Amino acid sequence: xxxxxxxxxxxxxxxxxxxxxxxxxxxxxxxxxxxxxxxxxxxxxxxxxxxxxxxxxxxxxxxxxxxxxxxxxxxxxxxxxxxxxxxxxxxxxxxxxxxxxxxxxxxxxxxxxxxxxxxxxxxxxxxxxxxxxxxxxxxxxxxxxxxxxxxxxxxxxxxxxxxxxxxxxxxxxxxxxxxxxxxxxxxxxxxxxxxxxxxxxxxxxxxxxxxxxxxxxxxxxxxxxxxxxxxxxxxxxxxxxxxxxxxxxxxxxxxxxxxxxxxxxxxxxxxxxxxxxxxxxxxxxxxxxxxxxxxxxxxxxxxxxxxxxxxxxxxxxxxxxxxxxxxxxxxxxxxxxxxxxxxxxxxxxxxxxxxxxxxxxxxxxxxxxxxxxxxxxxxxxxxxxxxxxxxxxxxxxxxxxxxxxxxxxxxxxxxxxxxxxxxxxxxxxxxxxxxxxxxxxxxxxxxxxxxxxxxxxxxxxxxxxxxxxxxxxxxxxxxxxxxxxxxxxxxxxxxxxxxxxxxxxxxxxxxxxxxxxxxxxxxxxxxxxxxxxxxxxxxxxxxxx
Ligand code: AMP
Numbered sequence: 001x002x003x004x005x006x007x008x009x010x011x012x013x014x015x016x017x018x019x020x021x022x023x024x025x026x027x028x029x030x031x032x033x034x035x036x037x038x039x040x041x042x043x044x045x046x047x048x049x050x051x052x053x054x055x056x057x058x059x060x061x062x063x064x065x066x067x068x069x070x071x072x073x074x075x076x077x078x079x080x081x082x083x084x085x086x087x088x089x090x091x092x093x094x095x096x097x098x099x100x101x102x103x104x105x106x107x108x109x110x111x112x113x114x115x116x117x118x119x120x121x122x123x124x125x126x127x128x129x130x131x132x133x134x135x136x137x138x139x140x141x142x143x144x145x146x147x148x149x150x151x152x153x154x155x156x157x158x159x160x161x162x163x164x165x166x167x168x169x170x171x172x173x174x175x176x177x178x179x180x181x182x183x184x185x186x187x188x189x190x191x192x193x194x195x196x197x198x199x200x201x202x203x204x205x206x207x208x209x210x211x212x213x214x215x216x217x218x219x220x221x222x223x224x225x226x227x228x229x230x231x232x233x234x235x236x237x238x239x240x241x242x243x244x245x246x247x248x249x250x251x252x253x254x255x256x257x258x259x260x261x262x263x264x265x266x267x268x269x270x271x272x273x274x275x276x277x278x279x280x281x282x283x284x285x286x287x288x289x290x291x292x293x294x295x296x297x298x299x300x301x302x303x304x305x306x307x308x309x310x311x312x313x314x315x316x317x318x319x320x321x322x323x324x325x326x327x328x329x330x331x332x333x334x335x336x337x338x339x340x341x342x343x344x345x346x347x348x349x350x351x352x353x354x355x356x357x358x359x360x361x362x363x364x365x366x367x368x369x370x371x372x373x374x375x376x377x378x379x380x381x382x383x384x385x386x387x388x389x390x391x392x393x394x395x396x397x398x399x400x401x402x403x404x405x406x407x408x409x410x411x412x413x414x415x416x417x418x419x420x421x422x423x424x425x426x427x428x429x430x431x432x433x434x435x436x437x438x439x440x441x442x443x444x445x446x447x448x449x450x451x452x453x454x455x456x457x458x459x460x461x462x463x464x465x466x467x468x469x470x471x472x473x474x475x476x477x478x479x480x481x482x483x484x485x486x487x488x489x490x491x492x493x494x495x496x497x498x499x500x501x502x503x504x505x506x507x508x509x510x511x512x513x514x515x516x517x518x519x520x521x522x523x524x525x526x527x528x529x530x531x532x533x534x535x536x537x538x539x540x541x542x543x544x545x
Contacts, residue, residue, distance in 0.1 A: 001037050003111035006044065007149045013045075013164045019447070022165060023174045030178035030200070038204065039197025040117040046171055047162030047448060049120050051195030053219040055270050056124040060135060060158045062090075062477045062487060068139040069155075073097040084478045090161060091152040098143065098151040111145055116154070159477070159487050167448040168526075171196050179203040181210065189213040191402040192345065194221050194268075214343040217255045217291060220264040221337065221345075222403030224293075225527075226392060228417075229410035231376050234393045240371045242349065245383045246390040246411055247332050247365070249297040250310040250522045254282050254331070255338075257289045265314055267524040274316050277324045278331050285362045291338035292331075292356075293400075294365065299328050304387055311522055334365040334392075337400060349408075350396040369396065380412055389413050417537075418517050419529045423472065423490045424450055428482045429465070436469040437484065442492060442514070444507055446531040451507035453534060456494050459516030471521065491520040491528055499538045509534050 009029055016022050026045065033041055043049060050056040066084075070077040075097065084093040119142055126134045139158070146154055156162045166174075172190060176183040181203050189199045189210040202209040215221055234241055251266040252275070261283045262272045272279060278296055298305040298313070309327055316323060336356040337344055344352050356364060368379050376393070383391045390413030398408035421442035429438025439457035443450040460468075468490070475487040494514045502510035 001033060001041065001113040003113050003116055003150050003153075004147055006041065006113050007147075007153045010045070010153050010162070010164055011149065013166065016165075019165075019170060023170055023177060026166065026171070026174035027177035030174065035201060035204075036114050038200050039195070040113055042171060042175070042197045042200045043195075044113070044117075044157060044162075045164070045166045046168065046196065047157065047160060047164070047166075049117070049157060050124070051197060051219075052222070053194040053268060056121065058120050058123045058158055059131075060123065060139065061474050062159060063474070064132065064136060065139065065155060065158055068136055068143055069094050069097055069151075071136075071140050072143045073100060081478065085480045088478070090159060090477055091156045094155040095148045095152040098146060098148040109145060111142075111147075111150055116142070120157075160489070161487065163448050163450065165447050165449055168196065170447060175200045175203050179206075181207050185210045191404075192221065192343065194219060194402070215291065215338050215345065217257045217289065217338065218260075218262055220253050220255070220268040221291075222268070223251055223253065223266055224335075224400050224402060224409060225405035226409035226411040227405055227407055229393070229407070229412065231373055231380065231393065231412055234410045234412075235371070235373045235376065238371060240369050240396055241376065242353070242394045242396050243368045243370070243376050243379050244334055244365050244392045244394070245332075245386070245388045246392045246413060247295040247297055248304060248307045248389045249295040249332070250307065250314055252278065252294055252296050252331065253337075254279070254290070254292040254294070254333075256283060256286070256291075259283075266522045266527075271314050274314055274320060275329065276320065277329050281363060282331055282333075282360075285360050288359050289338075289340050290336060290359060292333045292360070293335035293337060294331050294333035294363070297330050297332060299330055308518065311519065314522065331363045332365040333360060333363050334367075335400060336360075345400045345402070348397040348399065349394055352400065353396075384414070418493045418495050419444075419511075419534075419537075420491050420493050420520050420523055420527065421453065422450060422488045422525050422528050423486060423492060424452065424488050425483060425485045426472065427455075427484070433462070433465060436465045437472065438465070440468075440492065440516075442494065442511075443488070444529040444531055444534050445525065446507075450488055450525075451531060452505040453507045453509050454494075454496070454505065454511035454514050456492065456511075456514040456516050458514075459495075464516070464519070468519065471519075488525055491523040491525070493517045493520045499534065501538070507531055507534065509538060 013022055066077050066080045070080045083097055084090055087093040119138055123135055123138055172186045173183055176186045185207055186203055190196055192213045192215050193199055253264045255262050261279050262270055263275050263279055265271045296310050298309040336352050339355055370376055380391050393410045395408045421444055423440045424443045425441035426437035427439045429436050439455050441452055441455050443452045471490055472486055476484050477487055478485040495517050496511040497513035500510050500512055
């Protein structure tokens with residue numbers, strides 16, 4: 001497939017607002033694709049370059065990209081940034097700049113979808129001292145060959161900014177429709193393989209191929225998530241529930257085959273080198289090949305430390321030994337997804353738990369099972385007394401559903417309602433905060449699109465603002481006056497007094513009195529509040545305490 005045809009399809013999809021029409025258009029574009037093109041096409045349309053399990057990243061920030069565009073367009077980098085600020089959209093701005101490009105490549109040729117993927121893969125694999133220079137060379141060459149419309153989508157793909165509304169749900173349905181297979185089969189295979197590109201290839205072969213997918217060690221699967229709920233609701237149908245403490249740490253997935261161990265964060269980034277103490281504790285506790293799901297906690301003198309300590313360690317790249325000595329980290333394991341070659345996701349939770357108890361010699365999160373709401377209430381109170389966030393209630397007969405925030409796992413915590421939203425912009429602070437960002441524009445998601453819902457400027461300590469500045473400073477895309485736009489990636493948990501309908505924000509809603517609660521850089525953009533959930537909260541008029 002020529003990349004120009006792909007770009008034209010993206011442009012066409014951007015003009016469609018109906019979900020069904022979008023799925024229809026994509027499902028018709030799928031069947032003619034070759035085996036090589038299909039996975040790339042599927043991932044690119046969702047704005048992804050590599051499979052979700054893959055550790056590869058192209059590693060091109062806005063700065064490097066703008067430098068390459070400036071070179072190709074024969075402009076100064078400042079002019080590129082001015083154009084982005086003027087148009088307010090990176091893709092369109094680059095498209096304009098490329099239409100006036102002076103530096104056409106010597107071997108100018110039409111771009112091919114799979115070749116572009118290979119260039120991206122090469123970018124991701126460049127290492128060493130000359131990394132930046134080599135990366136710049138590759139992007140310059142790519143952009144020099146690109147037609148303006150192609151430039152729009154290359155830029156958006158590189159910055160993770162495609163957002164044309166083809167989220168995982170729409171893509172799953174388009175694949176199912178294209179190959180006349182059941183969407184639930186596609187979904188199931190996707191949960192195990194964690195890459196819709198590969199799943200599309202299996203769907204092309206047929207439903208039996210989709211049924212053969214298993215989990216593979218060192219290909220992390222998405223974490224199962226929890227809904228907010230009440231003990232009463234979870235227990236109203238009778239029967240036992242499994243209750244565990246809700247630890248205020250950070251999620252991990254641990255993979256081990258023989259002597260080889262790797263550990264992944266909630267965003268499925270590999271954090272093995274940052275957590276050598278956790279890896280050592282877990283590998284000592286079992287002789288089996290396993291995939292474990294759990295939470296890392298920081299402790300001092302037997303008390304759990306705030307979750308921010310754990311996140312800082314996950315982020316750490318240097319001086320790890322010193323930190324291992326300073327702050328003790330321990331794993332709490334609550335699920336087993338794979339054991340000695342066997343995928344356990346479809347086994348009921350109580351079976352996985354029994355296997356976990358015979359597989360791991362230590363670090364298993366305690367569990368209480370009961371059909372008596374009063375016993376669970378008592379457990380909840382004991383959890384709060386012990387300083388935990390609350391409890392998790394899990395259905396003993398439920399399967400492990402990666403990436404699903406369903407009713408099978410329910411979190412019970414005191415009524416401070418918060419939302420996880422992504423930071424898409426900021427304003428510089430004032431006075432003694434003039435060198436950091438002071439207020440932040442936040443967005444929820446709707447099938448891959450990011451829609452603003454409010455600005456938060458309270459609840460930050462100076463130390464936190466400095467930490468946030470360090471996280472965001474390299475992802476600035478554009479600025480205009482005091483306002484800055486970011487490549488979206490950083491998630492905040494915010495509290496609020498009320499949700500109102502509002503014409504001021506594209507989501508149609510605005511948070512009243514939002515306040516920063518904490519940094520959630522363990523969460524990815526895919527995990528933030530959806531527009532649907534914001535609407536639900538508005539309808540229920542949840543007014544948090
Ligand atoms: P939330 O981040 O508020 O959606 O709550 C879900 C998170 O609680 C999970 O992603 C885990 O990181 C964390 N958690 C703490 N304890 C448990 C537990 N016992 N079972 C499952 N998740 C837990």
